[in-house]
Amino acid sequence: MIKVSLIRAMMVAAGMLAAVVAAVTPANAEVEININKGNVEPLPIAVTDFLQGELGQKISDVVAADLKRSGLFAPINKGAFIEKISNPDATPRFEDWKVINAQALVTGRVTQEGDGRLKAEFRLWDTFGGSQMTGQQFFTQPENWRRVAHIIADAIYERITGEKGYFDTRIVYVAESGPKTARKRQLAIMDQDGFNARALTNSNDIVLTPRFSPNRQEVTYMSFENQQPRVYLLQLETGQREVVGNFPGMTFSPRFSPDGQRVIMSLQQDGNANIYTMDLRSRTTTRLTNTAAIDTAPSYSPDGSQIAFESDRGGRQQIYVMGADGSGQRRISFGDGSYSTPVWSPRGDLIAFTKQSGGKFSIGVMKTDGSGERILTTGFHNEGPTWAPNGRVLMFFRQGAGSGGPQLYSIDLSGYNEQLIQTKGFASDPAWSPLLE
Amino acid sequence: MSRIDTPAAGRMQTIARNPVMIALVMTLALAGCASKKNLPGSAGELGLGGAGSATPGSQQDFTVNVGDRIFFDTDSTSIRADAQQTLARQAQWLAKYPNYAITIEGHADERGTREYNLALGARRAASTRDYLISQGVPANRMKTISYGKEKPVAVCDDISCWSQNRRAVTVLGGAGM
Numbered sequence: 254m255i256k257v258s259l260i261r262a263m264m265v266a267a268g269m270l271a272a273v274v275a276a277v278t279p280a281n282a283e284v285e286i287n288i289n290k291g292n293v294e295p296l297p298i299a300v301t302d303f304l305q306g307e308l309g310q311k312i313s314d315v316v317a318a319d320l321k322r323s324g325l326f327a328p329i330n331k332g333a334f335i336e337k338i339s340n341p342d343a344t345p346r347f348e349d350w351k352v353i354n355a356q357a358l359v360t361g362r363v364t365q366e367g368d369g370r371l372k373a374e375f376r377l378w379d380t381f382g383g384s385q386m387t388g389q390q391f392f393t394q395p396e397n398w399r400r401v402a403h404i405i406a407d408a409i410y411e412r413i414t415g416e417k418g419y420f421d422t423r424i425v426y427v428a429e430s431g432p433k434t435a436r437k438r439q440l441a442i443m444d445q446d447g448f449n450a451r452a453l454t455n456s457n458d459i460v461l462t463p464r465f466s467p468n469r470q471e472v473t474y475m476s477f478e479n480q481q482p483r484v485y486l487l488q489l490e491t492g493q494r495e496v497v498g499n500f501p502g503m504t505f506s507p508r509f510s511p512d513g514q515r516v517i518m519s520l521q522q523d524g525n526a527n528i529y530t531m532d533l534r535s536r537t538t539t540r541l542t543n544t545a546a547i548d549t550a551p552s553y554s555p556d557g558s559q560i561a562f563e564s565d566r567g568g569r570q571q572i573y574v575m576g577a578d579g580s581g582q583r584r585i586s587f588g589d590g591s592y593s594t595p596v597w598s599p600r601g602d603l604i605a606f607t608k609q610s611g612g613k614f615s616i617g618v619m620k621t622d623g624s625g626e627r628i629l630t631t632g633f634h635n636e637g638p639t640w641a642p643n644g645r646v647l648m649f650f651r652q653g654a655g656s657g658g659p660q661l662y663s664i665d666l667s668g669y670n671e672q673l674i675q676t677k678g679f680a681s682d683p684a685w686s687p688l689l690e
Numbered sequence: 691m692s693r694i695d696t697p698a699a700g701r702m703q704t705i706a707r708n709p710v711m712i713a714l715v716m717t718l719a720l721a722g723c724a725s726k727k728n729l730p731g732s733a734g735e736l737g738l739g740g741a742g743s744a745t746p747g748s749q750q751d752f753t754v755n756v757g758d759r760i761f762f763d764t765d766s767t768s769i770r771a772d773a774q775q776t777l778a779r780q781a782q783w784l785a786k787y788p789n790y791a792i793t794i795e796g797h798a799d800e801r802g803t804r805e806y807n808l809a810l811g812a813r814r815a816a817s818t819r820d821y822l823i824s825q826g827v828p829a830n831r832m833k834t835i836s837y838g839k840e841k842p843v844a845v846c847d848d849i850s851c852w853s854q855n856r857r858a859v860t861v862l863g864g865a866g867m
Contacts, residue, residue, distance in 0.1 A: 433842055433845045434841075434842060459840050459841075461808075461840070462804065462805065477837075482808075482835065482836070502812075503808070503812060503836060505805060506808075519805070519809065521808070521809055523812075523816045524812070524813040524816045526812070547806060547810070547813070549805045549806060549808075550805045550806075563805075563806065570806055593803040594803050594804075607803050609803075633847070636804065637804065654847045681804075
């Protein structure tokens, strides 16, 4: 798939990642956003309509919308553009773009190939540096035009921030409808910007907590099918479904191991929930915790060596960490209130969680030893964080007091740039897909 | 520029097949579940009938004259004194009508996270079952199931509703785990 451009590879090699932002970009310095600084000024960028026609304009609109929603870019109103791009391959008149303070400029073209495929190409220009930063082209079926736009937005994001993008990703979630006392739930999947939503299951049974496999081809989730609450595996391409394991009681809170070979989950027996894994090839199950408590919400570290989970073994729910074999179980959360739904960051350095304290529900992050707790958002009810694959953005669900149901929101790791994800009805339990490498 | 990136193209073709596949999933799933229907009483809407009108030994008799549900304190699985009286009546009734198997549904209020509430509901169902066992109801007549916070009966954003949703409901028949 998209490879890092040569210039970018050289830049990384030279250790030039830290640095400079928007306001004044010295001549010859590359346009760059340092997202390690937290709340940065969004970079003014001009995304011109791709040639030719309506589809080109739609693609550039999606690119601009992705960049804008990230909070790191400020697409400039097209009405302010001076130069009209008639040849996206020709060097633009940089002066015309500098005048409107466009730090970066995107030009592009969409054409139909003889075999019916769509060819989309774009160039990213550094207007103050007076140079092209990258240029790429893609082929796809015409109905995938939104996906091409997301891939282009990822390429721009990566080229300018030095970090992987997350626009060409999807969200699997629970679509909810109907009154609270008779709520209908369906697994659904959509693009990260809320478009292309489709149901994956019918609404006959309660379905909860879907999670992607690392290769994005499978989803593990919990279903009350046949009044037997169990963890399931769903193959997205074939639609094949199966119960995971042959457990004697309710299984819930599933998640994949980073290598995709195991599903980790809780098994309820009488009043106790303990954590088990099942190897998907050998079908062998392994018990990892053995307490009279509720041990649940397990989440692997990205290298697969450790597992974060929640337990009320000490009284209230708190976050614990253990080795992948169940060894060395230790509590890491010690703040006021209770902590639950730990999710290990794709970068490995942070654990996101839901915190209940003082009648409020917060989403926060802490280091993997429990230090450095930071609350990103607090309110009547926020729950269930999931990480964008680049570890920069989280999504969660929120139910406001007096609202009819939950909705999905994203927020930067910095705690800024909270955004509602538009869904047709109510939505909960989002899980962000990985990026395909 | 203009690097041609064939892997990306291939990847998109893979995705392009998905809508068809997903439509297939839907069709299969619908076909597979068409015959299912909700069990009476499982959503807890019963209990509105007049006491005198219930036929002895009927579901309505059990719901209205005995009481099909008990309530819990926040985050607690202890059987409260009022609940002990209800469960004692349930045990007597079940002894009188020994043909009924029962399912105990455990529920939590909305003021917790989803996974924990599933386990909490299961704990409440288990402690209710254990209490009924202590009152002489054979264990093999009982099944339990937890719905966590997914099936509230009272809908508002304060304790007047939450306290009604923290419950264990004894359902005649039903299908537990």
